[in-house]
Amino acid sequence: MSHGRDTSPKAYGVVGAFQTPEALLEAAEKVKAEGYTKMDAYSPIPVEGILDVIGGRDDRLGWIVAGAGATGFLAGTFLQVWTSTVAYAHNVGGKPLISAPMFFPVSYESTILFAAGAATFGMIALNGLPKPHQPVFNAEAMVRASQDRFVLCVEATDPKYDEPKIEALLQSLGAEQVESVRTSEGY
């Protein structure tokens, strides 16, 4: 079934679970101090300050939403102006064809509709969802990452990646369930 791509299991990373967000943050800082750069953390609640350690800040969403909102406003306004002057111009209650105050509500609603859609689907797309299976789910510890464990993962893409060394490091930092994760067959 291979399409020329090697789909045999490969190293994905080393994970270790911590009990509290503070422990996770401390561990991430120490791992970073050891010179590792490719990390991610998995937690049941957002951990304040973790991005400053592992990197990956992404501010694109705000711009996407702003662009979508502006598009929505223009689209709503264009729709109304075009239909009531060109496509289907008719006099209603003696009001001008372009009744600016009366066109505002629909333009306003379409602004919000476009912007909210962009915020939701933009977030989902930027997060790479939907993606029901991810290699990191192969780790035992990940089952509780949505409940009460704070999991740190040093990824195999790290230039200094060395499984035994990282495992030892995580263990020394007090992590439970330290484990090297491989990707699934065929993934």
Add this chain to the structure above:
Amino acid sequence: MAAEDTRLKDLLPGEWTNAKIDDELVEIVLDQRRHEEAKVKLPGPLAKLVPAQFQSPWYIMLGIGFVFTNVLLLCITILVLTGIGVWGNNQPVGWGLDIVNFVWWIGIGHAGTLISAVLLLLRQQWRNSINRFAEAMTIFAVMCAGMYPLLHTGRPWVAYWLLPYPNVLAMWPQFRSPLVWDVFAVTTYMTVSILFWFVGLIPDFATLRDRAKGRFAQVAYGALSMGWSGSAKGWHRYQHASIILAGLSTPLVLSVHTIVSYDFAMSIVPGWNVTIFPPYFVAGAVFAGFAMVITLAIPLRKWYRLENFITMKHFDWMAKVMLATGLIVGYGYAMEIFYAWYSQEPAETALLHNRVALADAPYSWSFWALILFNVAIPLFLWSPKVRKNLTALFWISMSISIGMWFERYVIIPISLTRDYLPSSYGYYTPTIVDWGMFAGTIGFFLFLMFLFVRFLPMINIFEMKELLHHKEHEEHHNGHANGKAHAHVNGQAGKEEAH
């Protein structure tokens, strides 16, 4: 901007860990037995009829909801087969109970968005345990509301004509009509509410996926979670999206009820063409919405033992919001009365007479009912004792729901039965189908609500964990600051409930 005297221990009393929060909240969804624990005492003959295992609030409420959903379906069938003449609407009252109920339901929906969005922006932590089911309430209420104008078109199967699309008739919507604004406002509101609700549920779906035992639940919740892993980068974008959605929902919720008020205010009917309508409709919507949240929260909290999540502090805050919005609404009624007199316009003074006079004003009883239910009774909320008494709070909330229904009743039949031309004066009497549909939508709402309680977490799990984290941080901080051990208040919520 959080109020000074709120402490997190009051919002999440008791000893908690993340695992215990999961045990409480996740199990309500995953374990059917949690819905059979609480028992209700049925009256004699019914108790014999209904098997013992079904004598729990969940089954009973779902059953009532199911029965009335069928009443709704029956009424809709009669309506569609016969035409909207089966309603009491006629000249001069073209807008009858259907529009009263439409506005009533839309108003109820607003508290959900308000709690989720506005309180998130204001960083009010007391929103956390009530936002999820308030949002669900919003969606179900908007579903009930949306039904009325669609059926009122008479041919709901061509309701898509309301939307702007190129068609063979070469016609387009009339964008100077507030009814077209309504189409845009309500569809936007429905869509954005669902998006906001879904975004809020994603991390909880992941928790459910990971805790589910059955294969079906695992796959279902796994699909809904879309593979949420809780990665730090994911959370970062997630929080950004949440705050943006809150920022968008706040002006949206205000605009929706504003546009509903424009449905009336854009016309020149006496009593409708009123400039205070937009803010007073919005305040009324918040008022009605919070009343419904309290009406639902009190029994749910009891049946599912959520005393530590929905605390007396939450009820106190909600009661205060109700009091404030109730006063604004009362102010609105007073201004309408005063300026109707001040104007000295014949049509306006006649309207004033039709609202308040005790003789020769066939619907003035509804105005006085409104004042009683919506202005007088909620004044009890000034008393802190009443705000702490759940029984009182429940009945005051009920009174507000009734009062808000009367508000719309006052606005519609009183103005329409007697407007400018005495020769076109008339009466309006709702029919059995009108009432059946109203009862039916209430049943449909309950039915959806209790299905929601069964299959989705009614309290936001990850936000409760966040709250717990902040609480531990606060206790840690206080412990250091005061140099003394922090006394825990286990079970305090239960004691505070003075009935």
Add this chain to the structure above:
Amino acid sequence: MSARLARVDRGFLTAGGLMLLLGLVLTGVGLLGGPQDLTQLANSYVFAWTAWTCLTFGFLGLTLLHHATRGHWGFTVVRLFEAGSSPLALLVSAVGFVPIALMAPSIYPWARPAEVAADPILQGRMPYMSFGLWAARAVVFFAILIALSWWMAKSNREEEVTGRPNWQRRSVMAALGLVVYTIVVNFAWTDWTMSRESHWFSTIYGLWFIVGGALMAFGLTAAIVGSQHDKEPYDKVAEPWLLKDLGNLMLATTMLWAYFSFSQYLIIWSGNLPVFTKYFIARTDGMWLWLGNALILTQFFIPFVLLLSPTMKRKPLAFAGVGGFIFVNRFFDWFFIIVPTYRSAIGVQLLDVALLLLFGGLWCAQFGVALRRAPLIMYRRPNLEELAESV
């Protein structure tokens, strides 16, 4: 390192003195400059008096709002609110009201017997809208507002001086006070400015004036706190969270103002009934239209965009600029609301400016005096450092 002391009181006393002097001179010039049209004089007077009285009422509303809700943002600026709505400030407005009462026939159609005799609507409003009851109501309104202001300040000072917490009582009183305040202010502006139009009315008028006044008060507060951010005592509190909260409140008030104004316009424009459109016809006539259009920009779009920006709220001086901009623009809005009733061609007359300066001088002077009475920030409660941390 001790920062310089913010001498807000001195600044306002100096500015007040200068404005008062200039205002007196210009008023003198205006009055002696030629024969007076009493209607135009009264029109200028009502504009100047209303603008500054709205500022005082706005501050009173914010004082009550702070005591009722006790939000963090309020503790640092409540002293400014109190000084802006002290009993003295209200008394200045009350005294300023006397000439309005004296000039009533030049201002109010209902005070002109000939007009009333020909107008069944004005007759229908009798005796409510007759001079005696109207003047008596004004006395009652001022008495109630002065009592509210006095009690709130007294109760707050007591807690500060003695250290005994009494805020719970004050909070309840402030909530009740807000109810009373809204009703009083609503009826007051109906009497004092709305009734200048013989038939026109709008049910949102009172709320519109309340929000306009609150916006003015927020603008001035932001200007003071932002510009004094590096001086004692604001150097300790002009932190990002405070500016952010104040900025967001200002944003919300700006939006509320726009919402009320737009809704009122849309409803009247759509209904197109002669009674109501009269008001906007006067305000869209000739060049008035351009002032109205400019106000949409300066009172809504510009502040809205500026206040949305998080960067602006991190720069105290820029923040002060936005506050000042909002504050100054409010005067143009009051001009647009008040003046066209009696002036068909747009134009600023000497007396508009002279009387505005005169009342402004009085207002600033009393503000300076009131600020001297107590420290700018109450230290006792709550602990400000804790506040900053808990946000």
